[in-house]
Amino acid sequence: MELFAQLLVNGLGNGSYYALLGLGFGLIFGTTRIVHFAYGPVFAFSAFAVWMAGKFLGLPLWIAVLFGPAAASVGGAAVYWLAYRPFEQRGMSSHSVLILSLGLTIVLESALTLGFGPSIHTFPDFAAPIFILGPVFVTGLQLAETVTLLVLAVALTRFLQHTRYGKGILALGDDRDMARIVGIDTDRISLVVFALGSAISAVAGVFTLLNEGATPTMGFYPVFVAFVVAVVGGLGSIPGAIAGGYMVGLVESLGLWQIPTEWQNSIAFVLLFVVLMLRPQGLFVGMKR
Amino acid sequence: MTANVSRRTALALAPAMLAASSVRAAEPPKDPPVFRIGALLGLTDKGNWNATVMQRGIMMAVDEINAAGGIAGIKVEAAIEDHQGVPRVGVDALQRLRARYDIQAVLLSYSTVGLAAAPICEENKIFMLDGGSVTDGLVGKFSYLFHNRSVASVMARAAMTVAKKNGYKKMAQMASSTDDGQSLLRAAEADWKAYGGTIVGTETGLPTASNIDTQMAKLRTAGGDFLAIWEFSPGPGLVLKRAREFGMTQQAIGIEFTAEILKVAGAHAEGYVFATDYFNPEAADPWPQRFAADYRKKYGDNPEVYAANYYEGIYIIAEAIKRARAGGGNYFTGERLKQALDASPVVPSVYGGNMTFQPDGTGLKRVGIFKVVDGKAVFQNFAEVSR
Numbered sequence: 001m002e003l004f005a006q007l008l009v010n011g012l013g014n015g016s017y018y019a020l021l022g023l024g025f026g027l028i029f030g031t032t033r034i035v036h037f038a039y040g041p042v043f044a045f046s047a048f049a050v051w052m053a054g055k056f057l058g059l060p061l062w063i064a065v066l067f068g069p070a071a072a073s074v075g076g077a078a079v080y081w082l083a084y085r086p087f088e089q090r091g092m093s094s095h096s097v098l099i100l101s102l103g104l105t106i107v108l109e110s111a112l113t114l115g116f117g118p119s120i121h122t123f124p125d126f127a128a129p130i131f132i133l134g135p136v137f138v139t140g141l142q143l144a145e146t147v148t149l150l151v152l153a154v155a156l157t158r159f160l161q162h163t164r165y166g167k168g169i170l171a172l173g174d175d176r177d178m179a180r181i182v183g184i185d186t187d188r189i190s191l192v193v194f195a196l197g198s199a200i201s202a203v204a205g206v207f208t209l210l211n212e213g214a215t216p217t218m219g220f221y222p223v224f225v226a227f228v229v230a231v232v233g234g235l236g237s238i239p240g241a242i243a244g245g246y247m248v249g250l251v252e253s254l255g256l257w258q259i260p261t262e263w264q265n266s267i268a269f270v271l272l273f274v275v276l277m278l279r280p281q282g283l284f285v286g287m288k289r
Numbered sequence: 290m291t292a293n294v295s296r297r298t299a300l301a302l303a304p305a306m307l308a309a310s311s312v313r314a315a316e317p318p319k320d321p322p323v324f325r326i327g328a329l330l331g332l333t334d335k336g337n338w339n340a341t342v343m344q345r346g347i348m349m350a351v352d353e354i355n356a357a358g359g360i361a362g363i364k365v366e367a368a369i370e371d372h373q374g375v376p377r378v379g380v381d382a383l384q385r386l387r388a389r390y391d392i393q394a395v396l397l398s399y400s401t402v403g404l405a406a407a408p409i410c411e412e413n414k415i416f417m418l419d420g421g422s423v424t425d426g427l428v429g430k431f432s433y434l435f436h437n438r439s440v441a442s443v444m445a446r447a448a449m450t451v452a453k454k455n456g457y458k459k460m461a462q463m464a465s466s467t468d469d470g471q472s473l474l475r476a477a478e479a480d481w482k483a484y485g486g487t488i489v490g491t492e493t494g495l496p497t498a499s500n501i502d503t504q505m506a507k508l509r510t511a512g513g514d515f516l517a518i519w520e521f522s523p524g525p526g527l528v529l530k531r532a533r534e535f536g537m538t539q540q541a542i543g544i545e546f547t548a549e550i551l552k553v554a555g556a557h558a559e560g561y562v563f564a565t566d567y568f569n570p571e572a573a574d575p576w577p578q579r580f581a582a583d584y585r586k587k588y589g590d591n592p593e594v595y596a597a598n599y600y601e602g603i604y605i606i607a608e609a610i611k612r613a614r615a616g617g618g619n620y621f622t623g624e625r626l627k628q629a630l631d632a633s634p635v636v637p638s639v640y641g642g643n644m645t646f647q648p649d650g651t652g653l654k655r656v657g658i659f660k661v662v663d664g665k666a667v668f669q670n671f672a673e674v675s676r
Contacts, residue, residue, distance in 0.1 A: 002510055003506060003507065003510040006506040006509070006510070006535070007503060007506050010502040010503060010506055013502070014500060014502065113333055117337070118333045118334060118337045119337055119338050119549060120523055120549055120552055120553060122552045122553060122555075124551075124552055124555045125555070126555075127555065127556065128534075130534055130536075132536070137534065137535050137536045139534055208499065211499075212499050212527055212530075212553060213523075213552065213553055217497075218499070220497075221497075221499070252500075252503070253502065253503050256503045256507075260493075261492050261493060261494065261503055261504050261507070262466065262493055264494070264498070264500070264503065264504075265495065265498070
């Protein structure tokens with residue numbers, strides 16, 4: 001029972017982290033239909049931005065972490081404007097954009113490796129507080145991930161429902177052509193979506209930096225998890241991304257309760273397979289935002 | 290088995306080969322313009338810290354040998370290629386070395402890369418020396434492969450001496466799913482069971498895994514008098530960090546401690562005990578003293594096992610070249626280098642004294658037990674491990 005309780009807490013903590021990843025990825029994918037695999041290196045770039053702000057500018061950690069979302073939103077917007085948008089304007093197929101996205105991922109990871117070297121960058125002096133709740137250990141980062149997710153989900157929902165840009169994003173996600181016909185600047189909205197989605201990914205990137213350090217390839221696995229979370233939850237759905245994140249986190253954690261942990265990296269994709277078989281539109285489609 | 294026999298056979302035939310080489314001595318040595326030694330290192334891998342210090346060791350040895358006039362007046366060159374920690378890339382890098390330089394001797398690193406590259410070297414009679422990986426999968430299977438790092442069967446048993454000395458009975462263990470990690474796991478389990486100890490929990494993870502929370506939760510519940518860590522840099526750092534965060538207070542025992550591990554583990558590395566080839570910069574032997582002093586002067590850092598092994602690797606190959614050259618003829622070939630070491634398997638070691646290669650190609654070295662105190666590795670004792 002003690003193990004179950006600990007795995008449950010771990011699953012919820014990791015679920016919050018995965019939901020953050022899925023929220024940003026789902027926002028971009030659900031709105032623009034671009035499978036943005038370069039989300040991974042942008043996520044990594046945000047962690048390095050925080051590391052540089054702390055190490056080179058000597059900023060206190062609570063200020064340095066603000067550089068993550070800022071750098072990611074600039075990086076994400078630049079990727080859209082300089083790479084994806086020219087392809088879209090030429091009317092290239094979604095397959096071409098997908099290949100571009102994969103190529104871009106390799107190029108950006110290599111650029112990060114050249115810039116920062118392949119080794120781990122950490123804040124060695126940072127130590128998250130540990131809370132002991134009976135037989136269960138909870139880290140301060142796990143709590144922070146959960147609280148941050150809830151705050152961001154509420155803020156994003158309000159942004160989408162009550163602002164001009166938010167409504168534009170919803171319209172674009174529903175029907176791109178119709179949005180253009182009614183006069184919405186779809187290029188500008190896409191730019192905002194990439195900036196916003198990348199900024200959300202940066203929050204997860206900062207947690208990764210504080211938890212285990214940053215490397216140029218740190219975004220490789222998270223981008224796949226983000227994809228799984230977004231598809232399982234239902235593309236473009238905020239409740240879907242949150243539910244998808246927690247589902248992957250809990251299945252990954254509790255699923256390994258009785259089976260060998262060698263299956264850890266496969267279990268999320270088994271979940272994806274099952275959901276795609278049973279409910280290909282995702283669990284929360286029709287309940288958008 | 291076949292390779293063992295062939296190496297034993299070669300040793301048995303050593304006198305005959307020596308006689309043959311004396312015949313060959315009548316033929317003058319065909320000197321190459323340069324002695325080019327290849328090296329496959331993970332320069333852009335996540336754990337590239339190891340490759341960085343390996344490269345330093347290699348370049349120091351090359352510079353020293355050339356500054357002293359080379360080998361018989363011929364310069365030595367290192368041709369270093371990046372394998373990125375990926376076997377396929379390592380094979381491509383090896384083929385580049387062959388195509389460009391017709392390489393005859395190569396330094397290997399990483400078990401997965403070594404397992405992919407060794408059959409190609411064996412087939413093409415390229416002399417191999419591995420000072421980095423510990424997998425038993427490379428031991429005794431390739432007659433052209435020599436090891437100057439203690440392998441898994443030795444390292445794991447050395448680490449187990451700490452557990453036995455402390456009177457522990459129950460082992461919980463976390464291992465990398467790589468060939469190195471699994472080799473250590475197998476060797477440790479066999480040794481621990483033979484000792485009469487019990488294994489209460491075994492968990493594995495990919496070397497690139499960042500989420501090991503489930504493994505740590507299961508190991509914590511399993512209990513155990515100590516936590517054995519069969520992982521390589523930077524893996525043990527995350528294991529130590531998460532174990533302590535999950536309230537695991539038992540002794541952690543592993544086989545590696547590097548600056549990268551310390552960076553990830555931070556203060557949680559304190560008290561960690563590990564077994565590794567013992568390099569003592571303060572040894573009475575002048576060679577380790579000189580190497581350590583020069584290394585510190587050049588890089589502002591203390592040399593450790595990887596720097597020492599790859600520095601030593603160049604000298605071992607240089608020694609083999611000298612011996613092969615004495616036989617005359619076309620001596621700078623992988624086959625002649627191998628024959629030179631098979632005929633006389635004792636070579637000077639930067640660890641002090643001599644190192645003797647065994648029939649399976651492994652070099653015998655002393656393994657030390659170290660403890661992390663104030664972020665530094667402090668020597669405790671030598672591990673008594675029977676071979």
